[in-house]
Amino acid sequence: MNKDEIKHRLESVEIPEPGQDAKERALKLTMAEFNRLPTGTDQKNIKGISMVGRLIGKLLKGGPAMRKPLYISAGLAMGFMALIIVIIPRAGRFGSNLPADMKVESLLRSYSPAKAPQSKLTNHSAPSPVAAMRAGKQSYKDIAAAPMIKGSKRDGFQDQTYVGRDRFENFKPNPVQLVSEAPVSTFSIDVDTASYAFVRKALNRGVLPPKHSVRIEELINYFDYAYPIPGDRNLPFKPTISVFPTPWNPDTKIIHIGIKGLEIVPEKRPKANLVFLIDVSGSMQNQDKLPLLKNAFRMLVETLGSEDTVSIVVYAGAAGTVLEPTKATEKGKILSALDALRAGGSTAGGEGIRRAYDLAVANYDPDGVNRVILATDGDFNVGIRNPEELKGYVERKRKTGIYLSVLGFGQGNYNDALMQKLAQNGNGNAAYIDTLNEARKVLVDEAVSTLFPIANDVKIQVEFNPAEVAEYRLIGYETRQLRREDFNNDRVDAGDVGSGHSVTALYEITLVDSKGKLIDELRYSDDETADKSGTAKRSGEYAFLKIRYKIPGTQASNLITEPIGTAVEYSSFSKVPSEARFGSAVAAFGQLLREDPFIKTFEYDDVIAIANESKGKDEFGYRAEFVNLVRLAKTARSM
Amino acid sequence: MEPIDDMELIDLAKSGNSRAMEDLFETYYMTVYRLAYKWCGIKEDAEDIAQEVFIKLVKKLNTFSQKSSFKTWLYRIVINTAKDFARQRATKWAYESAFIHQQRSTNPGHIEKDRLITIRLFADIHKLPEKQKEAILLVFGEGLSHKEAAQIIGCAETTVSWRIHQARKKLKKSHELEI
Numbered sequence: 001m002n003k004d005e006i007k008h009r010l011e012s013v014e015i016p017e018p019g020q021d022a023k024e025r026a027l028k029l030t031m032a033e034f035n036r037l038p039t040g041t042d043q044k045n046i047k048g049i050s051m052v053g054r055l056i057g058k059l060l061k062g063g064p065a066m067r068k069p070l071y072i073s074a075g076l077a078m079g080f081m082a083l084i085i086v087i088i089p090r091a092g093r094f095g096s097n098l099p100a101d102m103k104v105e106s107l108l109r110s111y112s113p114a115k116a117p118q119s120k121l122t123n124h125s126a127p128s129p130v131a132a133m134r135a136g137k138q139s140y141k142d143i144a145a146a147p148m149i150k151g152s153k154r155d156g157f158q159d160q161t162y163v164g165r166d167r168f169e170n171f172k173p174n175p176v177q178l179v180s181e182a183p184v185s186t187f188s189i190d191v192d193t194a195s196y197a198f199v200r201k202a203l204n205r206g207v208l209p210p211k212h213s214v215r216i217e218e219l220i221n222y223f224d225y226a227y228p229i230p231g232d233r234n235l236p237f238k239p240t241i242s243v244f245p246t247p248w249n250p251d252t253k254i255i256h257i258g259i260k261g262l263e264i265v266p267e268k269r270p271k272a273n274l275v276f277l278i279d280v281s282g283s284m285q286n287q288d289k290l291p292l293l294k295n296a297f298r299m300l301v302e303t304l305g306s307e308d309t310v311s312i313v314v315y316a317g318a319a320g321t322v323l324e325p326t327k328a329t330e331k332g333k334i335l336s337a338l339d340a341l342r343a344g345g346s347t348a349g350g351e352g353i354r355r356a357y358d359l360a361v362a363n364y365d366p367d368g369v370n371r372v373i374l375a376t377d378g379d380f381n382v383g384i385r386n387p388e389e390l391k392g393y394v395e396r397k398r399k400t401g402i403y404l405s406v407l408g409f410g411q412g413n414y415n416d417a418l419m420q421k422l423a424q425n426g427n428g429n430a431a432y433i434d435t436l437n438e439a440r441k442v443l444v445d446e447a448v449s450t451l452f453p454i455a456n457d458v459k460i461q462v463e464f465n466p467a468e469v470a471e472y473r474l475i476g477y478e479t480r481q482l483r484r485e486d487f488n489n490d491r492v493d494a495g496d497v498g499s500g501h502s503v504t505a506l507y508e509i510t511l512v513d514s515k516g517k518l519i520d521e522l523r524y525s526d527d528e529t530a531d532k533s534g535t536a537k538r539s540g541e542y543a544f545l546k547i548r549y550k551i552p553g554t555q556a557s558n559l560i561t562e563p564i565g566t567a568v569e570y571s572s573f574s575k576v577p578s579e580a581r582f583g584s585a586v587a588a589f590g591q592l593l594r595e596d597p598f599i600k601t602f603e604y605d606d607v608i609a610i611a612n613e614s615k616g617k618d619e620f621g622y623r624a625e626f627v628n629l630v631r632l633a634k635t636a637r638s639m
Numbered sequence: 640m641e642p643i644d645d646m647e648l649i650d651l652a653k654s655g656n657s658r659a660m661e662d663l664f665e666t667y668y669m670t671v672y673r674l675a676y677k678w679c680g681i682k683e684d685a686e687d688i689a690q691e692v693f694i695k696l697v698k699k700l701n702t703f704s705q706k707s708s709f710k711t712w713l714y715r716i717v718i719n720t721a722k723d724f725a726r727q728r729a730t731k732w733a734y735e736s737a738f739i740h741q742q743r744s745t746n747p748g749h750i751e752k753d754r755l756i757t758i759r760l761f762a763d764i765h766k767l768p769e770k771q772k773e774a775i776l777l778v779f780g781e782g783l784s785h786k787e788a789a790q791i792i793g794c795a796e797t798t799v800s801w802r803i804h805q806a807r808k809k810l811k812k813s814h815e816l817e818i
Contacts, residue, residue, distance in 0.1 A: 001760070001810060001811060003779070003807075006760065006775075006779045006807075006810070007779045007780075007782070009756065009757040009760050009761075010677065010760075010761075010775075010776070010779050010780040011780070012757065013677070013757050013758075013761060015673055015676050015677070016676075016682045018668075018669075018672045018682065018685065018686050018689065019682075019686060022683075022686035022687075022689075022690070023668060023686075023689075025690065026664075026668070026686070026689055026690035026693055027661070027664055027668075027693075029690060029693075029694055030660070030664055030690075030693040030694055030696075030697055031657060031660065031661065031664075033694050033697040033698065034652075034657060034660050034697045035657065037697065037698070205753075205754065206754070283782075
């Protein structure tokens with residue numbers, strides 16, 4: 001066993017999460033000890049008004065941290081509250097529903113609130129998850145801005161779940177909706193596939209993936225589906241719709257919506273201006289990180305055209321430009337720069353991401369694809385520590401035409417939640433690379449689709465017909481929900497479809513006459529009102545699909561509409577086209593992994609049966625691999 | 640936005656700012672817990688060790704001087720606390736088997752070969768003399784340099800290198816026996 005292997009094994013050993021109660025107890029005892037000791041008491045006295053002036057001055061400046069704890073009586077504090085809340089945008093680690101005086105008191109007790117604690121120690125291999133979570137989740141969120149983001153889930157960093165040191169955003173499956181109450185469902189498409197690779201990695205290790213790492217839409221969209229592409233070359237894609245009996249529930253039906261983007265023929269594709277932003281911090285030295293990353297980028301470089309350019313920026317101890325923009329014709333130069341990368345360096349920081357964007361700007365091609373490709377294991381010490389700020393930065397850059405893709409590597413430190421957020425805000429895609437095969441899939445086979453978007457801000461809205469459908473639920477896309485009014489608002493960002501990409505969404509619907517309804521009818525509902533208001537009972541039409549998208553480079557969106565009705569319905573599951581059947585199998589698998597409540601008697605073996613029958617041509621063996629994963633899931637135990 | 644660094648946090652905590660102390664706790668709890676777990680292999684013990692470490696940290700905070708790095712200082716407290724703990728708690732073979740037991744119980748029934756090797760490696764590390772074990776865990780487990788490890792353990796850099804060398808010889812032997 002060599003050094004690296006010992007290191008790797010010591011790093012990868014599974015460590016059970018400490019009990020929350022044990023941690024709280026430790027904190028209580030620590031603080032009790034802290035308060036008992038003289039250091040903790042000598043300065044906790046009331047200070048005069050002059051301190052308030054100094055306090056506000058310091059808060060405004062965000063300068064050197066407050067050295068002294070302050071206590072101000074509630075009355076006095078109230079007077080300053082409004083002022084303080086307005087002038088300190090990043091003051092709150094406290095929910096806005098705290099009593100005002102408590103909020104101010106806590107605020108005043110705190111040291112410089114504009115700063116997130118940074119850990120030098122843990123940067124060594126990873127930022128302290130706790131510190132990062134605090135920075136992201138509760139500590140330094142905008143109080144002043146809070147009401148504005150409220151209700152808009154996609155803007156906020158939500159709760160995250162830790163699995164080892166990997167971080168995932170928490171979410172619940174979409175609830176069953178009553179058509180009479182919420183007839184319209186709106187979401188942004190998602191072409192990320194990171195979740196599938198993460199699930200695969202866990203299952204290959206013999207453990208079930210953590211529930212929150214399973215995003216069903218990403219499992220489904222991992223696979224390429226042979227949906228027909230539009231005959232009209234002016235349209236970037238067209239929806240393929242089918243309705244069929246739900247394999248896991250005899251009382252419901254599935255609405256299957258598939259989209260396949262036009263493929264850009266390689267000769268016609270725009271020039272690419274790519275900047276690799278590579279994490280070379282100490283934690284990247286495992287075999288499944290930097291070495292895999294180098295191989296992956298090497299493959300990508302091989303596929304580039306002669307006009308494309310590549311630059312490389314690394315970050316760890318210090319951010320540095322390893323390779324100035326270089327034409328792909330000088331392949332040797334690029335490859336040797338890649339080869340020279342070594343993991344090492346323990347401190348955070350640098351200007352990594354800014355420098356990468358600067359290079360992209362310097363080499364900007366208005367007609368080409370300008371993209372920063374960030375490769376990391378989750379150590380986002382890229383110079384901007386606050387996730388909200390980082391997100392904002394990426395979003396502003398997106399508006400200048402530079403997109404961001406995020407490639408995740410390794411395990412143990414993987415910050416899934418942040419990667420997703422970044423990629424979403426940067427108009428990019430997030431992928432998780434666990435094997436060289438996956439690298440080939442993402443960077444070579446799908447390079448064209450991941451690098452060249454053919455439609456931006458693709459949103460889907462489905463309106464259900466209450467005369468036919470009683471209940472519906474969207475399977476997956478929990479983290480991609482949009483508000484109804486966002487659909488027509490072209491300023492609201494959404495996912496992009498790349499050349500040749502396929503995107504699939506499934507709804508499970510319960511018809512009005514079905515006995516499988518989950519929600520009781522209202523006793524006092526007034527049936528007549530509906531009729532009076534003119535809702536035509538359009539029999540044979542379940543729902544109406546609307547898709548909005550923008551042609552890259554334009555600001556106004558286009559609309560595609562299509563009714564969903566009995567015309568595209570299949571009476572039995574076995575008659576359904578194999579692509580839709582396979583998608584359903586993957587959807588069922590995701591729900592089983594997540595232990596969602598909507599799947600009752602359906603089992604892994606049923607998934608295997610459907611997937612086996614609907615594998616189709618399966619040129620690269622991805623679907624066969626899926627069947628294997630389902631088998632692994634049968635025997636795996638939860639983590 | 641320039642982040643607040645550890646030194647500032649520590650200064651603040653020293654001056655009695657309890658929020659800063661809480662942040663120190665939050666920032667380092669997992670680091671401490673993970674090292675403690677690797678040392679002992681029992682979740683409950685690692686929790687207890689982590690708790691003890693922070694109480695000690697509060698008590699000793701005033702003695703911490705900026706000359707030594709906080710990281711070195713904290714690791715030293717963790718290692719010493721863990722050692723004390725092991726002494727109180729029967730013998731280390733208990734840890735060795737407890738580790739295997741706990742690793743198995745988190746994933747009963749199915750342990751693939753790769754994981755088994757990791758578990759065995761840990762069991763072997765727990766069999767090492769304490770001094771070699773701490774050297775291995777700090778250098779390989781935490782990724783520290785020999786120099787940093789030497790500062791934590793309080794010995795010469797060459798001593799650390801020697802202990803690592805010895806430890807690796809033993810690990811290698813035991814690994815070969817198993818295969």
